[in-house]
Amino acid sequence: MNKRTCLYDRHVALGALVQPFGGFDMPIQYSSIIEEHNAVRQHCGVFDVSHMGETFISGEDAERFVNHIFTNDVTGAPIGQIFYGMMCYPDGGTVDDLLVYKMGEQLYFLVINAANIDKDMEWIMTSAEGFNVNIDHCSERYGQLAVQGPEAETVMEEVLQIPCKDLVFYTAKTLNVDGVEVIVSRTGYTGEDGFEIYGSHEYIVNQWDKLMESGRCKPCGLGCRDTLRFEVGLPLYGDELSQDISPVMAGFSMFCKFDKPEFIGKEALLKQKTEGVARRLRGLMLDDRAVPRHGYKVLKDGVEVGEVTTGYRLISVDQSCAVALVDSSLKLGDRVEVQIRKKTFPATIVKKKFYDKHYKK
Incomplete structure (x- = not known):
C-alpha cells in the first residue's frame, strides 16, 4: 500500500486526480495540467511536496x-546557503540528485x-563508516509545501x-512559529x-488551508510540476x-567540484569529463x-x-x-527523427532549456 x-x-x-508516485498516493491534477501550469507561470500555485525525504547530518x-x-562543495559556506548536486x-552513476541546506556549524539538512528515500538512506548510512556524524532521518516528521510563481513572495508575506x-x-x-520550528527556503523547481x-504535519495542513481560503493561489499537482521543470531544463531522477546516467552525461558537470580533495565518484566523473x-x-x-x-527511439538516417x-x-x-540520451557525436543543429509508434517525425538537436527561468536573484 502506498504512503499518504x-x-x-x-x-x-x-476532487484531485490521485495516482501513485514514488511510493505515495499523490495529486496529479485538480483542474487541468494546462490551467495549473499557467497559474504558476503567471500568478501563484501551491504544491504538496510532503512526499520528499529529509535528513539532518x-x-x-x-x-x-x-x-x-555530495558532488558540490559545501566547504566554509555561510549558514543558510543551499547547494544543488548529486550523490x-x-x-559515476547517479544515486540521486538533492538539495543540501547548511543550517548551522556542522549541521546540514538534505532533501x-x-x-x-530508502535507497538514499541506506547509501548515506553505509557511506558514513569512519565519520563522526549523527544521521537523523526525519522524513516522517516533516510536511512540505512549495509556493511557486511571480506572486509567491506576496502570498507568503x-x-x-x-x-x-x-x-x-x-x-x-529557520523560524519559530508558536513554538514550532519551521524551515523556509527560496529555490523553486x-x-x-x-x-x-x-x-510539522499540523503546521503544513494549517498553511495549506490558509492558502486555499485566500483564493490567492491555485492548488497544483505533480502533472504540471513535471511540465514546468521540463520547460526550463531541470532534471527528474529516473x-x-x-x-x-551520470551528471557529466546529463550536462551537470558544473555541480561536480573536481577541485575539492575527494568525493564518491570523483575519479570516474573526471575521466568522463576529460575523455x-x-x-x-x-x-x-x-x-x-x-x-x-519517455523511451521513444531517436534515429539518425534510419539508425537508432x-x-x-x-x-x-x-x-x-x-x-x-x-x-x-543520444550519441555524443550529435551536435546542436543536427537533424534526427523521433519514432512515435510506427511513424518517424523529424526533429532538430537544440539546447535542453526551452523556456527562460524567472528566478528572483
Whole structure:
C-alpha cells in the first residue's frame, strides 16, 4: 500500500486526480495540467511536496562527510546557503540528485527524492563508516509545501505572514512559529520564483488551508510540476539522471567540484569529463505537433542513436520538445527523427532549456 502525505484528505476533498508516485498516493491534477501550469507561470500555485525525504547530518565530521557523498562543495559556506548536486556511485552513476541546506556549524539538512528515500538512506548510512556524524532521518516528521510563481513572495508575506523578502535565491532560514520550528527556503523547481516550507504535519495542513481560503493561489499537482521543470531544463531522477546516467552525461558537470580533495565518484566523473562520454542528454525540437514520450527511439538516417527521457507538447511555448540520451557525436543543429509508434517525425538537436527561468536573484 502506498504512503499518504498529511494533506491527502485535502486533495481528495478538492476532487484531485490521485495516482501513485514514488511510493505515495499523490495529486496529479485538480483542474487541468494546462490551467495549473499557467497559474504558476503567471500568478501563484501551491504544491504538496510532503512526499520528499529529509535528513539532518550533524557532528564534528559533518562538513567533511557531506563533501564526501555530495558532488558540490559545501566547504566554509555561510549558514543558510543551499547547494544543488548529486550523490554518485564510484562508477559515476547517479544515486540521486538533492538539495543540501547548511543550517548551522556542522549541521546540514538534505532533501532527497521521494522514490529514492530508502535507497538514499541506506547509501548515506553505509557511506558514513569512519565519520563522526549523527544521521537523523526525519522524513516522517516533516510536511512540505512549495509556493511557486511571480506572486509567491506576496502570498507568503500577506497570506501566511511568513517574512521571506530577505531570502535571496538558494538560501534558507529557520523560524519559530508558536513554538514550532519551521524551515523556509527560496529555490523553486518550476523556473519561477518560489519558496519551500518545511514543518510539522499540523503546521503544513494549517498553511495549506490558509492558502486555499485566500483564493490567492491555485492548488497544483505533480502533472504540471513535471511540465514546468521540463520547460526550463531541470532534471527528474529516473529520467534525466539515474544509475546509468551520470551528471557529466546529463550536462551537470558544473555541480561536480573536481577541485575539492575527494568525493564518491570523483575519479570516474573526471575521466568522463576529460575523455568524453558515449552518450549525453540533448534537447530535441520536433517539426510536427506529435508528442514524444519517455523511451521513444531517436534515429539518425534510419539508425537508432538514442532514446527520449522526457517529452511534451510544451505549454508555455506551444512546441513539441523532448530531452533525449543520444550519441555524443550529435551536435546542436543536427537533424534526427523521433519514432512515435510506427511513424518517424523529424526533429532538430537544440539546447535542453526551452523556456527562460524567472528566478528572483
